[in-house]
Amino acid sequence: xxxxxxxxxxxxxxxxxxxxxxxxxxxxxxxxxxxxxxxxxxxxxxxxxxxxxxxxxxxxxxxxxxxxxxxxxxxxxxxxxxxxxxxxxxxxxxxxxxxxxxxxxxxxxxxxxxxxxxxxxxxxxxxxxxxxxxxxxxxxxxxxxxxxxxxxxxxxxxxxxxxxxxxxxxxxxxxxxxxxxxxxxxxxxxxxxxxxxxxxxxxxxxxxxxxxxxxxxxxxxxxxxxxxxxxxxxxxxxxxxxxxxxxxxxxxxxxxxxxxxxxxxxxxxxxxxxxxxxxxxxxxxxxxxxxxxxxxxxxxxxxxxxxxxxxxxxxxxxxxxxxxxxxxxxxxxxxxxxxxxxxxxxxxxxxxxxxxxxxxxxxxxxxxxxxxxxxxxxxxxxxxxxxxxxxxxxxxxxxxxxxxxxxxxxxxxxxxxxxxxxxxxxxxxxxxxxxxxxxx
Ligand code: NDP
Numbered sequence: 142x143x144x145x146x147x148x149x150x151x152x153x154x155x156x157x158x159x160x161x162x163x164x165x166x167x168x169x170x171x172x173x174x175x176x177x178x179x180x181x182x183x184x185x186x187x188x189x190x191x192x193x194x195x196x197x198x199x200x201x202x203x204x205x206x207x208x209x210x211x212x213x214x215x216x217x218x219x220x221x222x223x224x225x226x227x228x229x230x231x232x233x234x235x236x237x238x239x240x241x242x243x244x245x246x247x248x249x250x251x252x253x254x255x256x257x258x259x260x261x262x263x264x265x266x267x268x269x270x271x272x273x274x275x276x277x278x279x280x281x282x283x284x285x286x287x288x289x290x291x292x293x294x295x296x297x298x299x300x301x302x303x304x305x306x307x308x309x310x311x312x313x314x315x316x317x318x319x320x321x322x323x324x325x326x327x328x329x330x331x332x333x334x335x336x337x338x339x340x341x342x343x344x345x346x347x348x349x350x351x352x353x354x355x356x357x358x359x360x361x362x363x364x365x366x367x368x369x370x371x372x373x374x375x376x377x378x379x380x381x382x383x384x385x386x387x388x389x390x391x392x393x394x395x396x397x398x399x400x401x402x403x404x405x406x407x408x409x410x411x412x413x414x415x416x417x418x419x420x421x422x423x424x425x426x427x428x429x430x431x432x433x434x435x436x437x438x439x440x441x442x443x444x445x446x447x448x449x450x451x452x453x454x455x456x457x458x459x460x461x462x463x464x465x466x467x468x469x470x471x472x473x474x475x476x477x478x479x480x481x482x483x484x485x486x487x488x489x490x491x492x493x494x495x496x497x498x499x500x501x502x503x504x505x506x507x508x509x510x511x512x513x514x515x516x517x518x519x520x521x522x523x524x525x526x527x528x529x530x531x532x533x534x535x536x537x538x539x540x541x542x543x544x545x546x547x548x549x550x551x552x553x554x555x556x557x558x559x560x561x562x563x564x565x566x567x568x569x570x571x572x573x574x575x576x577x578x579x580x581x
Pocket of ligand 1: 408409410411413414468472475478479498499500501502506510511513514517549553556557560
């Protein structure tokens, strides 16, 4: 593969290394996290209001002098549909507890994680039973639905209430982990410490909170909410639109893929680099299921069945398939390389670094530094296209995700520059493109 020599972006990278570490104690630095947290919580509820009460239209005050009444109305909507009933609390806690039981008691392959940073290379053991737990969950839900103990539409009907309980649960869990870290974390008790978290991999009597929250309550809830929305649309309109079916199928596939390749989570930034605080906890438990389902919930909130043109559906599906192939193959390539270094000895496919860890320069990783992000972005857009073009709201996910990934790429670059030093600069010269080959 022909590679461009040198790169303006690689040359600029050392300047990105100016980490916020030096400002960590400053008040303004801490205030940023307060603002981020408030903004995220606001967006979570705002999206839900736009879909539930405004038919997917962007709901903003008409003029500055209406801001007071806007927030009063905002609060009315929350009181109307997002203050949890006892039933919603029981459903959500039952959900979390049953998934926790699944993680603890179901059998599965035991896998050793990668050596942990700053912990003398300690390797944690994980039981990979998510695949089993995921399908067992569907059998149980099917039984509950058929017997009318818990019709699947409950998830759609209680969406606002469940969202509040998941938000409260994730806040309390992150507070608990913040107040009682279990590995003498050097992180101070500060707002940024609450946001980023203090422990890297908090465990309680062997129960791994991070692995659990990364997937168990949030990802299956995303798939269940979509299926619940399909059934709701069927009950309301007498049929399910092709747009709805396609989005549900593509997102379901994404979740199924996670569990099929569950081990791959062990070499990601979430497990290896980021500590477990409000950012990941809230993101995994509340943000993922309740904002990633916007597209299907928007379709269900419409006055009539929305059918996208066959051409648009076909285009969305093709983008999804290509995105998925790029995403899965690049993630698996890096994961296998990290987990089985002895199997990768072919000269010219990797570079040695002073840190002791190698960097791939072949396959996707020799072409672009984050093909896995590119594939994910493509899938994100494919999930919104079938909704048509009537509201920007249905495009919230791909817009948000593209921004998230650009920032993530920046963060990872800072992290790798710190870890690999000159070797990373060398790698960036060999692989100059960050996300899109020959473009960026
Ligand atoms: P990566 O899996 O790409 O992990 C980044 C790490 O990989 C780096 O810190 C480095 O760690 C290692 N690495 C980087 N370059 C190389 C190389 N050339 N050779 C070998 N190792 C390398 O990123 P993420 O963990 O952020 O993402 C994983 C997947 O999850 C992505 O597909 C992403 O799109 C997806 N994701 C999805 C989200 C969603 O909400 N849908 C949210 C976040 C992520 P080291 O060298 O220390 O091993």
